Amino acid sequence: MMDIPNLFGSMVFNDKVMRERLPKDVYKALKRTIAEQKHLNLDVANVVASAMKEWAIEKGATHFTHWFQPMTGVTAEKHDSFISPTGDDHIIMEFSGKELVKGEPDASSFPSGGIRSTFEARGYTAWDPTSYAFVKDNTLYIPTAFCSYSGEALDKKTPLLRSMEVINREAKRILKLFGNDNVKRVMATVGPEQEYFLIDKELYEKRPDLIYCSRTLFGARPPKGQELEDHYFASIKPRVSAFMKELDEELWKLGVLAKTKHNEVAPAQHEIAPIFSTVNIAADHNQLVMELMKKIANKHNLVCLLHEKPFAGVNGSGKHNNWSISTDTGINLLEPGETPYENAQFLLFLAAVIKAVDEYQDLLRISVASAGNDHRLGANEAPPAIISIFLGEELTEILESIENDTCYNQKEKCQMEIGATVLPHFPKDTTDRNRTSPFAFTGNKFEFRMLGSSSSISDPNVILNTIVAESLSQFADRLEAASDFKSELTAIIKETIKEHKRIIFNGNNYSEEWVKESEKRGLLNLKSTVEAIPYLIAEKNIKLFTKHNIFSEAEIFARYHIMLEEYIKVLNIEALTLLDMTKRGIIPSVISYLKDLTEVVVNKKSISKDLNCKLEEALIESISDSTACLYKNIEKLDNAILEAKNQNNLLDTAKYYREVVYIAMQELRSVIDNLEIKVGKKYWAYPTYGELLYSV
Ligand code: ADP
Ligand code: MG
Structure with a gap:
């Protein structure tokens, strides 16, 4: 029997390893750096690097690499060995603090959208100590952010880290107003469900379209597609099962909480889902999942297709981004809670999400836009390109009664006093939940279902964190200035419902009526990537990004160019x-x-x-x-x-x-x-x- 608890995280330089291997003061300094997101001083970095190197060598590492996420959407790495000549024809294994915290890869061949002129080819990578280093293929991997020499983000991690800071700051302002002073940090949490196809390698190699484009460009429908619905959750074939088993084990070694696996709707389609974690870890781990799926498939003479639509006529693949916000004290802020007091706080966070999604439908749409995903969105197998929120009937009714001053479930006039009335329990509906909604409340989190299977989860989460933080910031401004907290709170929630209820839709998102209805409501329907991209540089969006230092104006235009290119x-x-x-x-x-x-x-x-x-x-x-x-x-x-x-x-x-x-x-x-x-x-x-x- 495999000892899974011992296998789990065995290749990760995690907290347990740090505690064991670092001097107490260094460990404490490092933890403080991580908690406060500050720079590490070089003396501390030197000690950490040395301990990391010793540990990595024990795990078989000969090389180290800064591991980063350029705008290609996949990860990049450049390996350097630890060897260093001693001058007497010998070498020693060396790794300095400087090498740990900063790298200088040539950035000239990564997409920069015009930010980096060719004469200034240098870019640099900076260690992200909030995501653990790990050993894979005899190399020590150090998660890093990637910037141009003048400090502009050239990657997908930098804006994600910035957005995490913003939601932390704004959510804490709100919590403070509710008297929660003990919370030190608020984090966005994400669990991404990943879909994929597995096909035989020999056949794959005979299809140049799969090799060059990751999707088939032609192919007549076979006599049998997915109409019998006999693949979904069906028993897993031995070859696929062997692949899944090895994948789980390799992911566990790297500390990825691989949890669920099953067959999906289309023939040859499957899914893997981890247990959720802090969003930057979730993003790093999802990259590892995608990379290892490809590599391990290859070992089994299979090919893993991550494209959003490898085959016409059967379902394509997406990624469900389950998103919530939690405190370091372990409280999920999207959990309705049991008491009137918890309910009031929940309603405010819920209002923040509703307002954010309505005001920034365009950014959410852009964050999932790609040529590949254009084949899915709106094709009756994935949500439409129209953004709306599913809340479920119960929660929607509660919001309606708050808006109209009626009692919940009773039509007569009465006050639903926020902060005094206990909300009824809404079931965490896992069975009959609406599967057609692009953005569904599922009891204590939102499930953003529009993501394509091949893309990094960074972009959508940068947007989610930022737009919700913006709502919270506006709410906090008002509440901090208010003379009566409770009446201002009620006013904010009521106003938000009134102004933004058009974004709530609990019906069938695949229906023709919804397309018409959403148009009447004035919601956006950006059918393709090309229609969506221009909204990125809309004035309101530039204002949002620059206000919160997520992107500078130059960085936004760079990303606009990169997407089009x-x-x-x-x-x-x-x-x-x-x-x-x-x-x-x-x-x-x-x-x-x-x-x-x-x-x-x-x-x-x-x-x-x-x-x-x-x-x-x-x-x-x-x-x-x-x-x-x-x-x-x-x-x-x-x-x-x-x-x-x-x-x-x-x-x-x-x-x-x-x-x-x-x-x-x-x-x-x-x-x-x-x-x-x-x-x-x-x-x-x-x-x-x-x-x-x-x-x-
Ligand atoms: P589904 O029925 O869509 O497969 P599950 O209930 O299995 O959904 O959960 C899907 C994902 O949601 C899992 O990755 C799970 O870890 C994640 N999840 C659960 N709670 C949270 C949370 N508070 N924040 C983020 N993700 C969460
Ligand atoms: Mg799901």
């Missing part, structure tokens, strides 16, 4: 891949099938003119019609790509890719899918959907 590049790669596969794979398949068919006809006719060739002739005719379409659509896509260079600016180019190139790809795809079902199996150049989806 990435979108354009992804679509361009997809278009080129589709053309390449069509010209060098599909066309030869079709031609050789046609060649055989026509030869059969000629041969049959040479035996006897009276032999019936109806089938062959009909096929030849039908396929020839399709090849004419194929020719036309290839030409159209070829021209569309050429024309893309003539657009005026990045935004126009991105729009052009969405409106012209993407459409041309769809049209070409439908001709190919139509040919696939006509051409003989042995002639077809690529594995089919049926083969890919049922390959494991």
Whole structure:
């Protein structure tokens, strides 16, 4: 039997290891640094580095790396060995405090959105001591933030850490007003549920679209998709189970609280969920989860697909971001609580979320926008692109009675006195909860369901932390200035409900009626990434980010550029891949099938003119019609790509890719899918959907 408690965190330089291995005063100094998010002085850093190195070497490490999260959305690392020459042909293993706290990787080949000019290629990485170092593949990994030399964020971690500070500050102001002076820190907590596909590696290698684009660009529907609903929660096949077991063990070693695993809706689709943690740890861990899934799949001759929509016609993959805020004293601030006093505080935090989500729908939408996720949102398998909040009927009714001064559950007039009346218990509805909502209250947390499976969870959480902090900051301003706390509190909650109730929707988010209804309510419906991105630089959003020092104006514009550029590049790669596969794979398949068919006809006719060739002739005719379409659509896509260079600016180019190139790809795809079902199996150049989806 494996000793899991001892295995867990065994490769992590965690609190227990620090306590054991650091001198008491150094340990205390480090803990203070972590708690107060201050810089570490170099003497302390030297001692920590030395202890870390000794520990890492015992775990087999020969190298160390600063581990960071550039704007590519994946992690980056550059390994340096510990060796240092002593001058007598010998070496010793060395690691200094300076090497621990700061690195200077060449930043010139990471996306910077114009922040970093090429003559100033240096960037630097700075240790994030709030996320533990760990050993993986004989290397000591040090989680770091990544900035330009002049201090601008070039990564996904820096703004996340900044946003954590902001929500900490603003939530503490509110708690203080409620008399909770003992809270030292408020943290956002997140548990991300991660979906993915597993397919056979040999088949994967025969699909250049999967290799270059992580998704299939064509493929006819197989006779069986997900309609029987027989994969969801089904028993796990041995090969998948072996993969999941190894994944769990490797994650546990790294201190990742891997908890739940199961089959998902689509064939070949699965999910893994950890137990929640502080958001920056959750973000780091989710990166490790994604990386290890790919690596371990490979060992099992499988490939793990993290793309949001690897296959048309069956569900794509997302990530559910369960988010809440908690105190260092262990109180979940989105827990309604038992007493009137707890209820009042809860209602204020709830109001803050409602106001934030309504006022910054655009930012939440942008935070999950990507070319890949465009295939999911609004496609009746994932939430629509319209942001709304599900509260459940009970909580909604409570808010309505507060707004209208009626008693809860009774229509007559009476006062629901906030801070005096006990709220009824609302069930933590886990069974019949609304699965179509993009942002659902699930008893003591919100579940943001729009995230794509492949992206970092940083962006959405930066936005959540910041916008809720902004609401809290406005509330705190008012409450601090108020002469009567209780009446101001009531006024704030009432006003918020009145002004922002349009964002609450408990019905079916997939329905056509909701699209119309949401439009009437004035909610945004930003259907694609290209439609959403321009809102990033709206004045109100720049004001929000700069007010809280999340992004400077330069950093916002940099991110705006990076998002547009990435979108354009992804679509361009997809278009080129589709053309390449069509010209060098599909066309030869079709031609050789046609060649055989026509030869059969000629041969049959040479035996006897009276032999019936109806089938062959009909096929030849039908396929020839399709090849004419194929020719036309290839030409159209070829021209569309050429024309893309003539657009005026990045935004126009991105729009052009969405409106012209993407459409041309769809049209070409439908001709190919139509040919696939006509051409003989042995002639077809690529594995089919049926083969890919049922390959494991
Ligand atoms: P589902 O039914 O959607 O699978 P679960 O109840 O299994 O949801 O929980 C999903 C995730 O929510 C888990 O990762 C869990 O740890 C996380 N979670 C639970 N409580 C909190 C919280 N207070 N803050 C953040 N995440 C939480
Ligand atoms: Mg969920």
